[in-house]
Amino acid sequence: MASDFDDDDDKGSSSGSRVLKEFDCPSCNANNPVDETFTDQDEVRCNYCGSEFKVTITSEGRVKYKEV
Template sequence: MPIDRGYEDDDDVDQDEGSGRRFQDFDCPDCSANNPYDDGFGDGDEVRCFYCGQDFAVVVTEAGRLRLKTL
């Protein structure tokens, strides 16, 4: 299954809108694995895929959408 690198993970998480939004999980753009984070994460944080080990910088847009930048 091809990976859509433009995919934005905005599954049902905290209802806050905007760049202050916090997320509880993300789908890895490299391997498509779902990665739950109990403590949550938001804009400016760094997350790691528990399956492939890739690190990402978290960017939350003004619209509250999650973007992951490869480190």
């Protein structure tokens, strides 16, 4: 068990999936806050370079972005 797991908000925790409010663009590295939250299998778009990414959250809570 990892003891340094970052747990920002434990209230009303649902099992597994996380909800995110921002992402770092894998293409241009810009930090993008989003108006609507996103989670696993959502798509996000970088406000800076316009690239779109499909979000995958692993069972370990790691977030991956795949360009679409």
